[in-house]
Amino acid sequence: MTVLVGGVGQLYQGDLDLGRHAAERLAAASLGKEVVVEELHYGAVAVTQRLSELGVRELIVVGAAQRGDLPGSVRRRRVHAVDLPPERVAESVRDAVTGYVTIDLLLDVASGLGTLPARTVSIEVEPAWTQPGEYLSAEASTGLELALQLVTAEVGRLPLLELVDRLRPLTSTDRLEFAPALRTIRMVLDELETLDDAARWGATFSLRDRLRDDIANGQTPEGMDHQDWALWWALIEELDRCQVREAAG
Known part of the structure:
Protein backbone atom coordinates (compact mmCIF):
# COMPACT_ATOMS: atom_id res chain seq x y z
CA MET A 1 0.00 0.00 0.00
CA THR A 2 1.43 3.36 -1.06
CA VAL A 3 -0.13 6.45 0.48
CA LEU A 4 0.63 9.87 -0.94
CA VAL A 5 0.04 12.88 1.28
CA GLY A 6 0.30 15.92 -0.93
CA GLY A 7 0.45 19.57 -0.01
CA VAL A 8 -1.35 21.44 -2.80
CA GLY A 9 -0.91 25.16 -3.19
CA ARG A 25 5.44 19.81 8.71
CA LEU A 26 4.16 16.37 7.71
CA ALA A 27 7.47 15.36 6.12
CA ALA A 28 9.07 15.79 9.52
CA ALA A 29 6.44 13.61 11.20
CA SER A 30 6.52 9.82 11.41
CA LEU A 31 3.51 8.78 9.33
CA GLY A 32 4.69 5.28 8.42
CA LYS A 33 6.96 3.60 5.92
CA GLU A 34 4.20 3.29 3.29
CA VAL A 35 3.47 7.04 3.38
CA VAL A 36 5.09 9.45 0.94
CA VAL A 37 4.78 13.19 1.67
CA GLU A 38 5.34 15.63 -1.17
CA GLU A 39 4.61 19.19 -2.23
CA LEU A 40 2.27 19.11 -5.22
CA HIS A 41 2.70 22.61 -6.57
CA TYR A 42 4.17 21.73 -9.96
CA GLY A 43 1.06 21.35 -12.12
CA ALA A 44 -1.89 18.98 -12.06
CA VAL A 45 -0.88 16.94 -15.13
CA ALA A 46 2.55 16.27 -13.65
CA VAL A 47 0.89 15.27 -10.39
CA THR A 48 -1.29 12.69 -12.16
CA GLN A 49 1.85 11.24 -13.72
CA ARG A 50 3.40 11.08 -10.27
CA LEU A 51 0.37 9.18 -8.97
CA SER A 52 0.87 6.54 -11.66
CA GLU A 53 4.61 6.40 -11.07
CA LEU A 54 4.21 5.72 -7.35
CA GLY A 55 1.28 3.35 -7.77
CA VAL A 56 -0.68 5.33 -5.20
CA ARG A 57 -3.64 3.53 -3.65
CA GLU A 58 -4.55 6.19 -1.11
CA LEU A 59 -4.29 9.94 -1.73
CA ILE A 60 -4.68 12.65 0.89
CA VAL A 61 -4.39 16.21 -0.34
CA VAL A 62 -4.17 19.18 1.99
CA GLY A 63 -4.19 22.87 1.16
CA ALA A 64 -6.24 26.05 1.05
CA ALA A 65 -9.49 26.27 -0.92
CA GLN A 66 -11.89 29.18 -1.21
CA ARG A 67 -15.39 27.91 -0.45
CA GLY A 68 -16.93 30.99 1.14
CA ASP A 69 -16.61 29.72 4.72
CA LEU A 70 -15.16 31.60 7.67
CA PRO A 71 -11.39 32.16 7.25
CA GLY A 72 -9.47 29.39 8.99
CA SER A 73 -12.36 26.89 8.71
CA VAL A 74 -11.26 23.34 8.00
CA ARG A 75 -13.20 20.86 5.85
CA ARG A 76 -12.68 17.20 5.16
CA ARG A 77 -14.04 15.77 1.88
CA ARG A 78 -14.14 12.19 0.68
CA VAL A 79 -13.54 12.45 -3.06
CA HIS A 80 -14.86 9.97 -5.60
CA ALA A 81 -13.94 9.76 -9.26
CA VAL A 82 -16.68 11.02 -11.57
CA ASP A 83 -17.26 10.79 -15.30
CA LEU A 84 -16.49 14.32 -16.42
CA PRO A 85 -17.60 15.60 -19.84
CA PRO A 86 -14.71 15.45 -22.33
CA GLU A 87 -14.81 19.22 -22.81
CA ARG A 88 -14.36 19.78 -19.06
CA VAL A 89 -11.43 17.36 -18.94
CA ALA A 90 -9.83 19.14 -21.90
CA GLU A 91 -10.37 22.53 -20.27
CA SER A 92 -8.87 21.30 -16.99
CA VAL A 93 -5.84 19.86 -18.77
CA ARG A 94 -5.32 23.15 -20.64
CA ASP A 95 -5.35 25.00 -17.32
CA ALA A 96 -3.03 22.46 -15.77
CA VAL A 97 -0.32 22.50 -18.43
CA THR A 98 0.37 26.14 -17.58
CA GLY A 99 1.60 24.95 -14.18
CA TYR A 100 -1.45 26.32 -12.39
CA VAL A 101 -2.65 24.04 -9.61
CA THR A 102 -5.47 24.00 -7.10
CA ILE A 103 -7.06 21.13 -5.20
CA ASP A 104 -10.12 21.15 -7.47
CA LEU A 105 -8.05 21.29 -10.66
CA LEU A 106 -5.79 18.46 -9.53
CA LEU A 107 -8.76 16.25 -8.63
CA ASP A 108 -10.57 17.04 -11.90
CA VAL A 109 -7.51 16.21 -14.00
CA ALA A 110 -6.74 13.01 -12.08
CA SER A 111 -10.37 11.92 -12.31
CA GLY A 112 -10.60 12.78 -16.00
CA LEU A 113 -7.37 10.96 -16.84
CA GLY A 114 -8.29 7.92 -14.77
CA THR A 115 -5.48 8.21 -12.20
CA LEU A 116 -7.46 9.29 -9.14
CA PRO A 117 -6.95 6.63 -6.44
CA ALA A 118 -10.06 4.81 -5.28
CA ARG A 119 -9.67 6.29 -1.81
CA THR A 120 -8.99 10.02 -1.97
CA VAL A 121 -9.53 12.55 0.79
CA SER A 122 -9.16 16.34 0.65
CA ILE A 123 -8.39 18.39 3.78
CA GLU A 124 -9.03 22.06 3.06
CA VAL A 125 -8.52 25.31 4.96
CA GLU A 126 -10.45 28.46 4.08
CA PRO A 127 -7.91 31.24 3.36
CA ALA A 128 -8.10 34.71 4.89
CA TRP A 129 -5.84 36.46 2.38
CA THR A 130 -4.39 35.48 -0.98
CA GLN A 131 -1.97 38.28 -1.81
CA PRO A 132 1.68 37.46 -2.59
CA GLY A 133 3.56 36.72 0.59
CA GLU A 134 5.58 34.08 2.40
CA TYR A 135 3.58 33.82 5.61
CA LEU A 136 0.14 32.54 6.50
CA SER A 137 -2.53 34.63 8.17
CA ALA A 138 -3.36 33.97 11.82
CA GLU A 139 -6.61 32.29 10.76
CA ALA A 140 -4.90 29.99 8.26
CA SER A 141 -2.15 29.14 10.76
CA THR A 142 -4.80 28.01 13.24
CA GLY A 143 -6.56 26.03 10.51
CA LEU A 144 -3.27 24.43 9.51
CA GLU A 145 -2.84 22.89 12.96
CA LEU A 146 -6.27 21.23 12.78
CA ALA A 147 -5.65 20.15 9.18
CA LEU A 148 -2.42 18.40 10.23
CA GLN A 149 -4.32 16.54 12.96
CA LEU A 170 -16.29 -12.12 2.08
CA THR A 171 -19.32 -11.22 4.21
CA SER A 172 -21.82 -9.86 1.71
CA THR A 173 -22.63 -13.09 -0.13
CA ASP A 174 -24.27 -16.37 0.88
CA ARG A 175 -20.97 -18.25 1.25
CA LEU A 176 -21.40 -18.12 5.04
CA GLU A 177 -24.54 -19.35 6.78
CA PHE A 178 -26.45 -16.65 8.61
CA ALA A 179 -25.58 -16.21 12.30
CA PRO A 180 -25.71 -13.31 14.79
CA ALA A 181 -21.99 -12.63 14.41
CA LEU A 182 -22.36 -12.33 10.62
CA ARG A 183 -25.15 -9.79 11.05
CA THR A 184 -23.03 -7.83 13.52
CA ILE A 185 -19.92 -7.71 11.38
CA ARG A 186 -21.99 -6.49 8.45
CA MET A 187 -23.26 -3.68 10.68
CA VAL A 188 -19.69 -2.87 11.71
CA LEU A 189 -18.65 -2.65 8.06
CA ASP A 190 -21.61 -0.37 7.30
CA GLU A 191 -20.53 1.96 10.12
CA LEU A 192 -16.96 1.97 8.82
CA GLU A 193 -18.12 2.90 5.33
CA THR A 194 -19.84 5.90 6.97
CA LEU A 195 -16.54 6.65 8.72
CA ASP A 196 -14.76 6.57 5.36
CA ASP A 197 -17.31 8.88 3.78
CA ALA A 198 -18.12 11.30 6.60
CA ALA A 199 -15.42 10.76 9.27
CA ARG A 200 -18.00 9.72 11.90
CA TRP A 201 -17.48 6.63 14.06
CA GLY A 202 -21.17 6.30 14.95
CA ALA A 203 -21.91 3.03 16.75
CA THR A 204 -18.72 1.33 15.53
CA PHE A 205 -17.14 0.61 18.91
CA SER A 206 -20.31 -0.67 20.56
CA LEU A 207 -20.88 -2.96 17.59
CA ARG A 208 -17.28 -4.17 17.86
CA ASP A 209 -18.04 -5.15 21.47
CA ARG A 210 -21.16 -6.99 20.32
CA LEU A 211 -19.14 -8.81 17.67
CA ARG A 212 -16.58 -9.89 20.26
CA ASP A 213 -19.42 -11.21 22.47
CA ASP A 214 -21.03 -13.03 19.53
CA ILE A 215 -17.74 -14.80 18.84
CA ALA A 216 -17.19 -15.64 22.51
CA ASN A 217 -20.70 -17.15 22.68
CA GLY A 218 -20.15 -19.31 19.60
CA GLN A 219 -22.68 -17.40 17.48
CA THR A 220 -20.49 -17.46 14.37
CA PRO A 221 -21.54 -18.77 10.95
CA GLU A 222 -20.74 -22.20 9.60
CA GLY A 223 -18.17 -22.27 6.82
CA MET A 224 -15.65 -19.79 8.18
CA ASP A 225 -12.10 -20.61 7.11
CA HIS A 226 -8.68 -19.50 8.36
CA GLN A 227 -8.77 -16.31 6.27
CA ASP A 228 -12.17 -15.36 7.68
CA TRP A 229 -11.02 -15.83 11.27
CA ALA A 230 -7.78 -13.95 10.68
CA LEU A 231 -9.56 -10.97 9.10
CA TRP A 232 -12.34 -10.86 11.70
CA TRP A 233 -9.85 -10.76 14.56
CA GLU A 238 -7.46 -2.64 14.63
CA LEU A 239 -10.60 -1.11 16.07
CA ASP A 240 -9.10 -1.48 19.54
CA ARG A 241 -6.03 0.43 18.38
CA CYS A 242 -8.15 3.11 16.71
CA GLN A 243 -10.19 3.62 19.86
CA VAL A 244 -7.03 4.18 21.90
CA ARG A 245 -5.80 6.73 19.33
CA GLU A 246 -9.15 8.50 19.28
CA ALA A 247 -9.22 8.68 23.07
CA ALA A 248 -5.72 10.11 23.12
CA GLY A 249 -6.91 12.90 20.85
Missing part, protein backbone atom coordinates in the same frame (compact mmCIF):
# COMPACT_ATOMS: atom_id res chain seq x y z
CA GLN A 10 0.35 28.19 -5.01
CA LEU A 11 3.82 29.08 -3.86
CA TYR A 12 4.18 32.24 -1.80
CA GLN A 13 0.63 33.41 -2.45
CA GLY A 14 -0.38 34.06 1.14
CA ASP A 15 -2.76 31.48 2.55
CA LEU A 16 -2.96 29.72 -0.84
CA ASP A 17 0.54 28.47 -0.03
CA LEU A 18 -0.76 26.50 2.95
CA GLY A 19 -0.12 23.18 1.20
CA ARG A 20 3.64 23.82 1.18
CA HIS A 21 3.64 24.55 4.91
CA ALA A 22 1.59 21.40 5.55
CA ALA A 23 3.96 19.23 3.50
CA GLU A 24 7.00 20.58 5.33
CA LEU A 150 -6.94 15.44 10.43
CA VAL A 151 -4.29 14.19 8.01
CA THR A 152 -2.62 12.18 10.77
CA ALA A 153 -6.01 10.71 11.71
CA GLU A 154 -6.71 9.78 8.09
CA VAL A 155 -3.38 7.99 7.76
CA GLY A 156 -4.02 6.15 11.03
CA ARG A 157 -7.39 4.88 9.79
CA LEU A 158 -6.16 3.55 6.45
CA PRO A 159 -5.20 0.03 7.67
CA LEU A 160 -8.71 -0.29 9.12
CA LEU A 161 -10.33 0.79 5.85
CA GLU A 162 -8.15 -1.65 3.93
CA LEU A 163 -9.61 -4.40 6.12
CA VAL A 164 -13.11 -3.20 5.25
CA ASP A 165 -12.26 -3.54 1.56
CA ARG A 166 -11.08 -7.10 2.12
CA LEU A 167 -13.95 -8.15 4.39
CA ARG A 168 -16.88 -6.73 2.48
CA PRO A 169 -16.86 -9.27 -0.39
CA ALA A 234 -7.64 -8.31 12.69
CA LEU A 235 -10.66 -5.99 12.38
CA ILE A 236 -11.40 -6.19 16.10
CA GLU A 237 -7.77 -5.58 17.04
